[in-house]
Amino acid sequence: MRTTFDFTPLFRSGIGFDRMLNALEAASRVEAINSWPPYDIAKLGEDDYRITMAVAGFGQDDLTITQEHNMLVVSGQKNGDDNAQYLHRGIAGGAFQRRFELADHVKVVQASLVDGLLTVDLRRELPEEMKPRRIEIGAGHALPGAETKQIEADRQAA
Template sequence: MRTTLDFTPLFRSSIGFDRMLNALEAASRVETIDNWPQYDIAKFGEDDYRITMAVAGFSQNELTITQEQNMLMVSGQKAGEDEGQYLHRGIAERVFRRRFELADHVKVVGASLVDGLLTIDLKRELPEEMKPRRIEIATGEKLPRAGTKQIETGKQAA
């Protein structure tokens, strides 16, 4: 039995977490599970990731990889239909579209197709302003105060 969670109280009391809450809400929805094509997601190091998909029977020009903001989409469509008469058809060649939700600042750095495996390399690249930085502490000197303004008195409001 699956229950749905109500994230409304969290939306009211949090600022800047709406993307995370939307992802949790989307994950909690019941969706039809299509596990084709199979894929692996691996983490290499602190900021490096790799998605490997089994796309046997698809060529490089029949696969499309697109990234829009924080969504990576991999799709495949066979170019033409074989004219042969099949006695058994076990190799899946149906159209597919697989979506991966990416965290902020994750970029695709490369993709390759070798032996029926599509490999997509990803890297999280934080901008310089978001990286931790050390703040030097001055010794023996007072920092200048920010200028304070005095409110003028004696003037009548019109």
């Protein structure tokens, strides 16, 4: 049984939608579910978003946040050498890498680490030329040479 969608017909008829179709195709692929570290994504306003990740045990020097075009990558790697012999290890402390696909014009505003929670604030900033603008309608004059013609027909009563 086929579990993926075939977007090929849309590639043939849509121009300029390649990234959207590639994102849909990537989202439809079944991948191993990696649920660590847990995270929340919140919409704070019309153009403001926040990602909060629980990264207990990681310090600022252990975390790296990079944004390349429309991809935000948060990764963590413990630097310290721990020579202890654990009888039980319940606190996750392994390396991780979490990727977030960002829409066009979404930028990282700031990031902070407080009480084991990494917070990344994002904002969508549309360039002026992409924002909707109102077009004024002026009172114009008729085009030269364009006269209104009236067709009259004589009607006879039946």
